[in-house]
Amino acid sequence: MKQRLQFFGAAPEIMKAVSALNKAVDECGLEQSLLHLIKLRASQINGCSYCVEMHSREARHDGETEQRLYLVSAWKESPLFSERERAAFAWTDVVTKIADSGVSDDLYAKTLEHFLEEELAKLTVAIGMINIWNRLCVSFHAIHPVPAANAA
Numbered sequence: 001m002k003q004r005l006q007f008f009g010a011a012p013e014i015m016k017a018v019s020a021l022n023k024a025v026d027e028c029g030l031e032q033s034l035l036h037l038i039k040l041r042a043s044q045i046n047g048c049s050y051c052v053e054m055h056s057r058e059a060r061h062d063g064e065t066e067q068r069l070y071l072v073s074a075w076k077e078s079p080l081f082s083e084r085e086r087a088a089f090a091w092t093d094v095v096t097k098i099a100d101s102g103v104s105d106d107l108y109a110k111t112l113e114h115f116l117e118e119e120l121a122k123l124t125v126a127i128g129m130i131n132i133w134n135r136l137c138v139s140f141h142a143i144h145p146v147p148a149a150n151a152a
Contacts, residue, residue, distance in 0.1 A: 001141045001144075003140060003141050003142060003143045004102070004139075004140045004141045005077075005140040006140075007062060007140055015106065016131060018133075018136075021125075021129060022110055022129055022133075023044060025122070025125060025126045025129045026107055027081050028122040028125070028126070030119060030122055030126065031143075033059070033062065033063075033064060034084070034088055035126055036055055036058055036059035036062065036064060036080075037059065037064075037068075037072060037085060037088065037089070037135060038088050038089070038092045038123070038126060038127060039051065039055040039126075040052060040055040040056060040059065040069065040072050041072050041075070041089055041092045041093070041096075041126055042092050042130045042131055042134060043055060043094045044072065044073050045092075045093065045096045045097065046096065046134035046135070046136065046138060048133075048137050048138050050135040050137040050142045050144055051130065051133055051134055051137055054055075054142070055130075056069050061136045063117070064150050066080060068080050068081070072089075074128075075089045076089075076101060081139065083114055084114040084115070087110060087111045087113070087114040087115065088111075088115075088123060090107060090110070090111065091103075091111045091123060091127070092122075093126070094107055095127045095128070095147065096127060096131055105127065
């Protein structure tokens with residue numbers, strides 16, 4: 001797949017702002033391990049191979065286990081995630097697919113059992129941030145960070 005557009009070069013000012021928001025999210029105070037997991041989960045939902053690979057690699061670098069990374073896509077059935085992580089996954093799934101059904105009062109209340117209001121605001125911005133990156137990378141066919149497999 002050939003990259004369609006180099007979005008940093010095409011719109012440097014807006015991409016500077018996107019990068020600044022990304023930095024703010026990464027430094028917002030939420031656990032880095034949690035941020036890695038929700039970035040991976042949203043990227044899986046959005047089919048962004050660039051971001052799935054990158055966030056898996058970053059999570060491994062920061063100490064996340066292979067087994068947990070493999071099971072992010074099946075988090076509902078996996079016992080390997082904490083209740084806080086599970087709440088973050090549920091929130092990530094719904095916020096990423098917000099047009100499907102919105103966010104129910106029940107999910108909001110359940111998520112607040114594991115996150116302070118300030119943390120939930122930060123989590124929601126973090127989910128929005130990865131969704132921006134996913135949309136840029138998928139729309140413009142970002143050059144994949146790993147070599148393509150050889151065709152047989």
